[in-house]
Amino acid sequence: MSINTHLLQTNGAFFQQLSRKNQYKQDSRECMIRTMAQLLDTSTTEHHPGMLLGKIQSGKTRTFIGVMALAYDNGYDMVILLTKGTNALVKQTYARLNEEFSKAIEEDEMRVYDIMAMPDNLRKYELSQKLAVIVKKETRNLDHLHDALTERYPQLTDKRVLFIDDEADFASVAYEYKRDQNVKHMRVIATKINTLRETLRKPAFLQVTATPYSLYLQPEDMTIHKGKVFEPIRPAFTELVPIHEHYIGGKVYFEWSEKDGHLSSYLFHPVEEKELEVMKKMDGRRVKMEHLLTQKNISNIRQAIVNFIVGAGIRRWQQREKGQREQKYSFIIHTERGKTAHAWQAELIQGFEQLLIESAREESELFQRLIRESYDDLMRTVQTLEKTTRPAFSAVYEEVRRSLDEEYIVSNIVNSEKDVNELLDHTGQLQLRSPMNIFIGGQILDRGVTIHNLIGFFYGRNPKSFQQDTVLQHSRMYGARPVADLAVTRFYTTQRIYAVMKKIHEFDTELRRAFEQGGHRRGxxxxxxxxxxxxxxxxxxxxxxxxxxxxxxxxxxxxxxxxxxxxxxxxxxxxxxxxxxxxxxxxxxxxxxxxxxxxxxxxxxxxxxxxxxxxxxxxxxxxxxxxxxxxxxxxxxxxxxxxxxxxxxxxxxxxxxKQDGKFENSxxxxxxxxxxxxxxxxxxxxxxxxxxxxxxxxxxxxxxxxxxxxxxxxxxxxxxxxxxxxxxxx
Known part of the structure; x- marks a missing residue:
């Protein structure tokens, strides 16, 4: 499809400021421009939105913020940004927009509001500026938005509004079939957005997601079975967010991992199902706190903790050798949603830490063996990088011993809004308090909150049925990262979960290939x-x-x-x-x-x-x-x-x-x-x-x-x- 971009204003103040600030690469800039051109040329609704399709943690936010700037330069007065339903993500988004548009805000050209904190007495002067309103996708937030548009500031209904639905995982199902009533009902969130649309003069709609879950792939109206009708939302157009050169995603964990001797072939460590059971709740018959460093039924979580400490030590030693700033690193344990399980896991981690500190100070034979095993494991991948400094075991051993003695490790439970908000820094991201940070939590950790320098991921969310959007959002090991960090990264989960995640990667890859080749038109x-x-x-x-x-x-x-x-x-x-x-x-x-x-x-x-x-x-x-x-x-x-x-x-x-100990697969x-x-x-x-x-x-x-x-x-x-x-x- 040819896209008419020659009438688009690309030299406006908003987009030029962001372009200079972020130094957009050509492919990213062109993606933003094409998206905005199609929003101007194409009629979009909540049922037929424009679509920005990207990978998990691949720069989707950066891209839609660029589209926002173009929208302001091309006649749009307000952007309503719909986010996932957590206060942490709202705070992160609010901080990001204020930082990106800081110059425009400073010059009174723009205002950013969280809908739940939007003032009741905005003046005409303020309402005449470009507006960005952040709204959680939940009933109270949408009711507040409706009230702002229709009751407090009805003049806003005459403005040109762009809805951006961030992480639009569930938007593919606008209708649900009520079996007992034999009728279809529009879902609550979709209904409220539809009502809002009717109050506005000429709104446009853009969805942003990495988990399209087949939005594009079905006909307009498809009979499924025995007369049931599935009515999907179908994008009016689709733009693919470019994959940047530093992106680490499913290809690394599930494709390159099958190449013998490749760095990626060492990243995945299988965990037995019974070990996840041990981590669900405290059981004194199965776990003896004084024997945490030797017990067999918790060998993988022990290895994960030691590998994280050793891996962070290797990277900090390498950075110091090069005269670089030493980074702080993070590790996630995400196996259960319940707070009881999180409390037990925190006790387990603290028990590991205390015993490791004692063993390090004693320089016990057991401690030396644990560090040696971890060093040998991690160096298999470090040595695959040609230009990376490779520390000797003695240097890493001293680095780890000092890290434990100086209490470089800190662990935090993250399982409620209050916990997250206390842990966020001024940018709305989880702050890394110390050189080695362990986060234990559940659903909150998968809601888009950024976690920097992640080199360890212990994953065990094991529902009876997997949903693609949920599992992909759990993939916190995806994103931009230096290959030197990847070399000390390890991913721990069961073989069954790994196989499901591999299937999802294959699904995601095939969908993207269909879009790139135009195959999505036939589905x-x-x-x-x-x-x-x-x-x-x-x-x-x-x-x-x-x-x-x-x-x-x-x-x-x-x-x-x-x-x-x-x-x-x-x-x-x-x-x-x-x-x-x-x-x-x-x-x-x-x-x-x-x-x-x-x-x-x-x-x-x-x-x-x-x-x-x-x-x-x-x-x-x-x-x-x-x-x-x-x-x-x-x-x-x-x-x-x-x-x-x-x-x-x-x-x-x-x-x-095979020679690396994995099952033969070819x-x-x-x-x-x-x-x-x-x-x-x-x-x-x-x-x-x-x-x-x-x-x-x-x-x-x-x-x-x-x-x-x-x-x-x-x-x-x-x-x-x-x-x-x-x-x-x-």
Missing amino acids: VVFVQRDLSEGILPCNPNKILLSELTMINPHKRMLPIGFQTGYKTHIQKTILELDRLIAKAKTSAHYSEDNAHLIPVAQAKEMLRLVYETLEMEEGRDFHLDEYEGVLDYLSKEAESGAYIWLLTRTQRQIRRY PDTPGKGSGELAAARKVAREFPALIMLRQEGKKEHGWRGAPFWWPVLVAQAETSPTVYANKTVK
Whole structure:
């Protein structure tokens, strides 16, 4: 779509002041200008807003503030900024706007107000200035805004107003279906905003989010099932916030992490589910405070704390060596919402700290071993950076010992508005009081409050169903940071949560790719499996993220992280599989390049037998019904029938673990045998492919001495980007 920007005022006082102050890069500046041009040229409403789509912690606020400045220069008188519902975020936003527009405010050209503190007696002189009004997305704030516009200052209704909905996670659902009343109702917040719109002369609407949750991806009016109608908000236009060069996001944690020897491959430390249970509440039978430095059932949180102290020590030593200012660092523990759990975790952390201080002063053998283990772990990543100074163990040991002796560590519970407000600095960000700051909390920590220099994140929020907007906002390890800080960063969570976050990253990546390539105009397909009716359209706002699979051209699916059953238990099933595969190949519909086109029903039977032979490790999944559902969908995508390419290899001797100790995840890639994945992608054009690899399963390779088949499912090239939901929220 061509955008008319030549009539846009880009040299106005507001935008020029910000441009000089922030030294916008060209791509950021162009994004702001395009957004403002489209707001001027396009009719936007709360149902069809403009959209700024960015990554978590990627500079979205900086971008929409630039759009605000352009709005003031192009005829808009007031910006109503809708924020998430916490006082901390309001304070942070208020401080940010006052700082960004300080010159305009000083010269009486602009005023910034929190709606709950907006004066009752503003004069015409004040109302004639450009206004920015910050409003929490909750009933009382919106009622105050309505009162200000209609009762106290009705003259404002004649002004040109731009609504900016920051972190618009839930705006995708303007309507909710009331089953008992068999009617649709507009949600409360959407209703109040809609009422406000009706009082204004010509408002414009811009949503800002990193979690679009399918806003763009459905048709205007889609019948879901049995007459139910889903009516999503659909953006009038979309602009992507540029990703800056220092951004650390999902690609680092979930893509590059799979590259052997890459810095990112060491960041994730898996935590056992039972350790999260220990952290829920105090239990003297499971945790002995005097043995915190040796107890096995809290080994990961102990390692996390020690790694944080050592990591911060390494960075501060490096900065001192270079004559730089020594930075303060932060660590987050976010596993529970309850205050009781937070109090217990704080007691646990203080117990660790006290024992570490005592051990450091004694220079005990245990203390030296803990620091050495942490040093060895962190130096694996530090040494991957070519131009980074690498401290010797003796230097780090002394740094850590001094840090503990001088009480560099401070821990804080952050679980209420009062707690957050007491911890915020003058800019509205969590203040780092000491060189090493540990924050323990729940929901408040995921509400957009900035936390600087985060190098440790212990995450355990483990709900039965994951919602994308919630989980992504919890990803506090995303954002701009020096690569030297990343080298000492560690991320601790369970394998199951990590897998869900990886799925969300894949979802997010595919959506952004669709926008960049213009594919969002035809949409990304949302489907779910229905046992009685096969594949159905799926309401995207009902997706369980833990049950989501992103399907795109040549995407591969395979079980990872398993052990085989014992030979005596699975031998009969393996022989049955051998016979089935041999029969399928000899009776194939068509053969090409050692690939055989067989009915999907046969492939599903093979997967069923494989499923009986594998034992998944904790946090690892091989959902047979998910594979069957994906196969059903992919075969329906092929217009020529329900077929799949079968490729087989035998006498494979792959090891269970890679050299770095992680589970093998690439039995099909080039360099490991004949490159079956490349062969599968070559034939998987109209039809999907199933690679069946017969492994020897030797004990010396980490298996149980039993042959087994390892399946890899590959989507065909000619398939639409699809979100497959194996289960949905009822």
